[in-house]
Amino acid sequence: MGITAFNSSAFPRVTPWECFTVEWFSVLAEDKRLLTGLRNSLFIGLGVVCLSVPLGLAGALMLTQVKERVRPWYYTIVISPILVPGVVLGISTLLFWDRVGVMFGASRDSFFYNGFFLTIIGQSTFIAAYTMLVFISRLQRFETVQEEAALDLGATHWQTFKKILLPFLAPAIASASVLAFLASFENYNTTVFTAISTSTITTVLASKVRYGIDPSISALAVVIVVLTLIGAAVHEILKRREIARSKLAAEVAAGNRLSIGKQTPWYFDPALIMIFLIVVAGVGTTFMAGTMGVEECKVAVKTEKQRATQERIKALRERNQAKRDVEAAQQAQEAEQKREEKEGRTGTENFNSIFNTDNLAPAEDAPETTGEPENDPSRTGTENFNSIFSTDNLAPKDDSEQENGEQDKKDEEAPRTGTENFNNIFDTDNLAPKSD
Amino acid sequence: MSADVTLDDVWIRFGDFVAAREANIHIEDGEFFSFLGPSGCGKTTLLRAISGFLTPSQGRVLIGGKDMAGIGPNRRPTALIFQNLALFPLMSVWENIAFALEVKGMSKLERRKRADELLDLIALPGQGDKRVSELSGGQKQRVAIARALAAEPDVLLLDEPLSALDLKLRQHMRTELRAIQQRVGITFVYITHDQGEALTMSDNVAVMREGLIEQVADGSTIYDSPETAFVASFVGENNVFQGKVNRLDQSAAVVETPYGEFCARPIQRNNQDQLRVGDDAMVFVRPEAIENAQSDSANRISGEVLQTEFEGNLWQLHVQLPNGGPRITRSSINDGRATKHQVGDRIELGFSETSAIALPTGQLAAE
Ligand SMILES: Nc1ncnc2c1ncn2[C@@H]1O[C@H](COP(=O)(O)OP(=O)(O)O)[C@@H](O)[C@H]1O
Ligand SMILES: [Mg+2]
Numbered sequence: 055m056g057i058t059a060f061n062s063s064a065f066p067r068v069t070p071w072e073c074f075t076v077e078w079f080s081v082l083a084e085d086k087r088l089l090t091g092l093r094n095s096l097f098i099g100l101g102v103v104c105l106s107v108p109l110g111l112a113g114a115l116m117l118t119q120v121k122e123r124v125r126p127w128y129y130t131i132v133i134s135p136i137l138v139p140g141v142v143l144g145i146s147t148l149l150f151w152d153r154v155g156v157m158f159g160a161s162r163d164s165f166f167y168n169g170f171f172l173t174i175i176g177q178s179t180f181i182a183a184y185t186m187l188v189f190i191s192r193l194q195r196f197e198t199v200q201e202e203a204a205l206d207l208g209a210t211h212w213q214t215f216k217k218i219l220l221p222f223l224a225p226a227i228a229s230a231s232v233l234a235f236l237a238s239f240e241n242y243n244t245t246v247f248t249a250i251s252t253s254t255i256t257t258v259l260a261s262k263v264r265y266g267i268d269p270s271i272s273a274l275a276v277v278i279v280v281l282t283l284i285g286a287a288v289h290e291i292l293k294r295r296e297i298a299r300s301k302l303a304a305e306v307a308a309g310n311r312l313s314i315g316k317q318t319p320w321y322f323d324p325a326l327i328m329i330f331l332i333v334v335a336g337v338g339t340t341f342m343a344g345t346m347g348v349e350e351c352k353v354a355v356k357t358e359k360q361r362a363t364q365e366r367i368k369a370l371r372e373r374n375q376a377k378r379d380v381e382a383a384q385q386a387q388e389a390e391q392k393r394e395e396k397e398g399r400t401g402t403e404n405f406n407s408i409f410n411t412d413n414l415a416p417a418e419d420a421p422e423t424t425g426e427p428e429n430d431p432s433r434t435g436t437e438n439f440n441s442i443f444s445t446d447n448l449a450p451k452d453d454s455e456q457e458n459g460e461q462d463k464k465d466e467e468a469p470r471t472g473t474e475n476f477n478n479i480f481d482t483d484n485l486a487p488k489s490d
Numbered sequence: 491m492s493a494d495v496t497l498d499d500v501w502i503r504f505g506d507f508v509a510a511r512e513a514n515i516h517i518e519d520g521e522f523f524s525f526l527g528p529s530g531c532g533k534t535t536l537l538r539a540i541s542g543f544l545t546p547s548q549g550r551v552l553i554g555g556k557d558m559a560g561i562g563p564n565r566r567p568t569a570l571i572f573q574n575l576a577l578f579p580l581m582s583v584w585e586n587i588a589f590a591l592e593v594k595g596m597s598k599l600e601r602r603k604r605a606d607e608l609l610d611l612i613a614l615p616g617q618g619d620k621r622v623s624e625l626s627g628g629q630k631q632r633v634a635i636a637r638a639l640a641a642e643p644d645v646l647l648l649d650e651p652l653s654a655l656d657l658k659l660r661q662h663m664r665t666e667l668r669a670i671q672q673r674v675g676i677t678f679v680y681i682t683h684d685q686g687e688a689l690t691m692s693d694n695v696a697v698m699r700e701g702l703i704e705q706v707a708d709g710s711t712i713y714d715s716p717e718t719a720f721v722a723s724f725v726g727e728n729n730v731f732q733g734k735v736n737r738l739d740q741s742a743a744v745v746e747t748p749y750g751e752f753c754a755r756p757i758q759r760n761n762q763d764q765l766r767v768g769d770d771a772m773v774f775v776r777p778e779a780i781e782n783a784q785s786d787s788a789n790r791i792s793g794e795v796l797q798t799e800f801e802g803n804l805w806q807l808h809v810q811l812p813n814g815g816p817r818i819t820r821s822s823i824n825d826g827r828a829t830k831h832q833v834g835d836r837i838e839l840g841f842s843e844t845s846a847i848a849l850p851t852g853q854l855a856a857e
Contacts, residue, residue, distance in 0.1 A: 202543060203576040205564045207590040207641050217593070221580045303623040314624065 056279060059272035060344060062352055066269040073351035076344030082270040082277075091258035094170070095239050098254060101174035102181055102238035103231045109178065110185025110230060111223070114193055117186075133187075135180035140243030147176035147248050169252025176248040181237045185230035192226035284333060291325045492676040493554030493567060493644035494519040495540060500549035502535050502701075509535040510701045513549070517679060517694075522671050524680045526688040527698030528724070528855065533681045534573065536698075537647050540679065541570045554644060569638035573649040575630055577622045583633055584609070584618030590641035608636040611670070628659045635670065645677045652687065664690055685725045689713065697721045699853070717759045719852030722774045729780070729818040731773040732851065738767050743848040745771050749811050752789045754846035770851040777806070779845035780820040787840025793818070795835045800824075809837060 058066035062073035082088065113132050120128050135143065155166030165171045196219070204214040220227075242256040249257055262271065295317070305311040320326065376383075500513040510532040517523040525533045538544040540551055542563035551558045558566060569590075578586050585592075587608050588601035596604075602618075609615055612632035617625075625633060631651060638646055651667075652660045668691045671678045682688050688695045689709040696706045697720070705717045716722035723730065733747030743756040743765060752773045756765050765771060775789075783790050791811060799806035807820045820839060831837060 197574075197576065199572055199574065199576040200578060202563070203570075203572060203578070204589065204593075205562070206541060206543075206568070206570045207593065207637070208564050209589070209593040210564060213593050217589075218578065300623060303621055306620070306624040307626050307629075309626060313620075 056272060056276045058269050059276045060340070061269060062348065062355070064268055066267060066272045072355045073348055074344055075348045075352075076341055077348065078269040078273040079277075081268065082273040085270055087253065088255070088258050088262075088270070088274070091253045091255040094252055095255040098170060098173050098177070098245075099235040099238040101170065102177045103234045105174060106178040106182035106185050106234045107227060107230050109182035110187075110234075111189050111227070113182065113186040114189035117190060118193055133183050136183045138180070140180070140241065141247070143179055144176055144244035144247030147172055147179065147244070148250075151175070167250065169248065169250040172248040172250065173245050173252065173254070176244045177238045177241055180244075181234045184237055185234050188226050188230040188233060189223065192223055196222055280333075284329065287329050288326065291323060291329075292320065294325075295320065295323065491567075491642070491644050492520045494521075495523075495645055495677060495679065496550075496552040496555075497536070497540075498550040498552065500536070500539060500546045500551065502532070502539060502544060503547040508701055510539070513703055515696060515703065515706060517677060520675055520677055521693045522668065522678045522680065522691055524682060524688040524692040524695045525698055526682055526685055526695050526725070529683050531698045532701040533683075533698060534649055535701075537570070537649055537679065537681055540645070541568045541647050542566045543570075567644035568647055569641045569643035569645075570647045571634050571638050571649060571651050573651075573653070575634040575651075577630060577634060577637070579622050581622070582618065583614075583620045583622060583625065586622060586633060587618075587636045587640050589637060604640060605636075608640055611639070611673070612636045613666075627655050628663060631655065631663060632666075635667075639670075639674060643676065645679060646671075648678065648680045650681050650683065652682075653684070660684075660687075667691060689725070697724060699724075699855075715757050715847065716774070716849070717757055719772050719774075719849050720855055722772075722847070722849060724855035727777050727819060727821075728774045729777065730816065730854065731775075733771060733773065735765055735767050735769050735771045735848070738765060742843060743771065745773050745848055747773065748813070749791055749815055750789070752846060752848075753843045754789075754848040755844055756848045765848060765850055771848050772851050773846055773848050775818075775841050775846045777819040777821040780818070780839050780841050781822070783838035783840035788843040789846065790838065790840045791818070792836065792838045795831045795833050795837055797833060798831055807831060807837075809839065 057068050059078050060074050060076065061068065061071055062075040062077065063070070117125065117128060117132075151166045151172055154160075155164060158166075160166045200218050200222075201214050204218045205211070209217065240256065242260060245254055246257055246260070259271065299314065299317060302311065302314045306314055495515075495517040497513045497515040500510060501508065502510040513536060525536060527533055535544065539546050540553070542558060542561060542565075545559075553567060563570075578589065581589070584602060584605040587605040588596075591601045591604055605618055606615075609618055612635060614629060614632060614636075617629070622630065622633070631654075634651070635646075648667075652663050655663060664687055667678075667680075671691075680688070680691065689712070692709060694706060694708055695712050697704045697712060699720045705712060705721045707715075712721065712725055716725060719730075722728050731745070731747045731749060731752060733745040733752070735743055736746045736751065737744040738756060741755065743754055745752050745754060754773045758764060781787075783792075791809075793809040793811045793815070795807060796810045796817065797808040799808070801821075801824075803824055804821045805824055807822070809818050809820065811818065818839075
């Protein structure tokens with residue numbers, strides 16, 4: 055998927071590969087609808103984080119407080135939004151707040167009917183359950199005796215929460231926030247109902263898929279994937295630093311070292327610098343490679359395509375003729391001499407003229423080859439070279455089976471004629487038809 | 491400041507299970523008081539009732555003469571050193587120590603100053619900026635003490651604080667704890683299952699068994715005059731002979747056992763479980779009170795040497811009494827004059843009337 059973002063083909067695909075380009079990134083940057091959706095999604099994501107992280111934390115803390123016997127019931131209830139289909143949550147949210155709005159006699163443009171408000175609430179109903187799971191697993195490793203120690207030293211319950219429990223939960227808060235944001239960002243099922251007229255990245259993408267997409271979507275995917283990878287790598291490095299540090303601390307505690315010593319600050323960490331350089335170099339080279347020579351390549355691909363089309367048409371015609379010409383082909387042996395003389399001229403003429411717009415039209419205009427097919431044996435040669443890109447011709451020809459002697463001859467001649475023809479196709483001199 | 495602690499008929503129940511019963515104790519102002527008992531006997535439970543984490547099912551806890559009912563742990567003049575220390579791993583050493591000051595709202599500068607003073611007190615000067623994980627076991631121990639002292643409690647409660655340390659360090663910390671207690675002059679309530687710790691450090695010791703306080707006394711009384719069979723067998727080594735009381739007066743009891751009649755000192759416990767003639771009784775003799783039989787030995791036993799152990803300062807001799815009798819231990823100081831015994835030797839031993847005690851039969855401490 056990511057690769058298609060760099061293919062100049064107008065539809066996201068890897069094959070046929072056309073030109074390496076970064077133009078889809080600029081298309082992406084100019085897609086107003088997508089950008090609005092992206093901005094709304096970011097905003098909603100932040101809202102969901104602000105709502106579902108405290109809710110999840112409260113839910114998890116509550117679990118540690120309720121009585122042993124009530125716990126399974128409580129857990130089942132608070133976890134249930136995860137099991138309910140997102141569509142149901144979306145519709146329920148919409149209906150519920152509509153009822154509430156009606157109850158308060160709120161107008162249609164009050165926040166009860168606001169896509170942002172409803173989406174944040176709707177998504178939070180189940181995302182809060184995700185964040186709660188994160189907090190529960192962290193809380194299971196908390197030594198409650200630390201809270202007791204703080205209380206014993208005179209701290210109030212609030213101070214104990216703020217100075218002991220919250221710092222302990224900090225990593226869980228961070229990962230719950232990331233989780234909540236991502237879950238919100240990629241949510242469609244619920245959002246499609248609650249967003250009303252607000253567009254989010256997923257609803258925009260969905261409508262794009264319905265009405266036709268281009269590789270700027272792949273470009274968006276590349277951006278997201280790259281950002282995620284960088285984030286994961288940085289996280290991993292910071293974690294390793296922390297582990298290294300605690301190992302050192304253990305050595306100090308065991309008396310094998312005097313002190314931990316100064317650790318290099320994280321922004322000087324070689325691994326981080328390395329990642330930074332790789333990213334910069336990667337983006338830089340991609341950008342350079344994707345902008346330089348793209349136009350030329352595209353022209354070439356375009357002409358190549360046109361030519362291929364032309365060839366295909368020609369091949370089609372010729373196949374029809376070939377059928378008619380089965381008898382004529384039997385005379386090829388006699389015309390051998392004549393064909394060799396003409397070979398260069400006829401071949402070059404044909405290739406040189408392919409950029410001539412006249413020749414883009416069906417091949418009736420090429421009188422030398424097609425005008426007198428019945429008795430001109432050069433047809434066989436031209437047919438072979440002109441049609442080599444035509445898939446039809448990749449299969450063995452009926453003709454060659456009939457004429458073994460001719461087959462040998464053709465093989466000998468192929469290199470010379472082929473090279474000559476292809477070397478010249480980009481030569482501007484040759485773009486015009488060559489006069490004999 | 492320092493305060494006394496009184497437990498007034500405290501009972502603590504968890505459902506049907508009684509973790510502590512009939513606790514009646516008075517701990518003097520400035521005293522080093524220990525609760526001693528095997529693990530699971532309810533020591534921590536009592537301590538938590540004093541610190542306020544547990545409300546007694548019945549009875550009162552008084553600190554400085556004030557009833558603590560309804561006063562939470564953060565408002566009691568106590569500081570608790572937890573069994574696993576419960577240092578705050580995310581804070582540096584000095585932040586740990588200054589936590590009690592921080593929650594009081596003291597300025598950072600003052601806190602730091604006070605933390606440094608306490609670091610000097612616990613002999614860890616200049617270690618304030620370390621992380622807790624960089625400290626060794628003994629250092630963590632001392633930081634926990636400093637953290638509790640920073641709260642300036644009237645009573646410091648310590649729950650087996652040395653149990654995680656190795657032997658050498660434990661012995662060192664004993665003296666250190668005692669020294670700190672004398673320096674700061676506050677009441678220490680110390681919990682341990684190690685009788686050595688309890689006897690060396692404490693002014694008074696309460697020996698507990700299964701939620702019940704069996705005896706409260708100073709160390710030498712506990713050792714020399716245990717009031718119950720459990721205390722006699724739990725504190726220090728003791729040889730036991732079971733029998734029946736034959737004769738009894740104020741200063742002597744004669745107990746008839748399968749290995750002979752022994753004359754011992756009866757311990758009279760205040761108005762309960764008094765020994766009477768005809769009762770089942772136990773005679774306890776410390777290994778160090780057993781000597782080679784002399785002509786004037788009040789009590790004599792003979793047996794076969796099973797094993798000799800050399801412990802540097804002591805010789806331990808294990809002797810099997812005949813006819814399936816108990817195995818007894820005798821220890822003698824290695825002063826160069828002790829006679830060497832071979833395994834299998836027959837040996838005559840004796841002990842004086844005053845070094846043996848007679849107690850009503852009761853449950854012994856598990857080995
Ligand atoms: N919260 C509790 N609920 C039920 N039983 C408990 C609780 N706390 C302690 N106990 C029981 O009380 C007894 C005494 O425990 P504890 O005071 O911790 O013993 P220790 O003397 O080893 O400190 C143990 O049998 C323990 O299982
Ligand atoms: Mg305990």
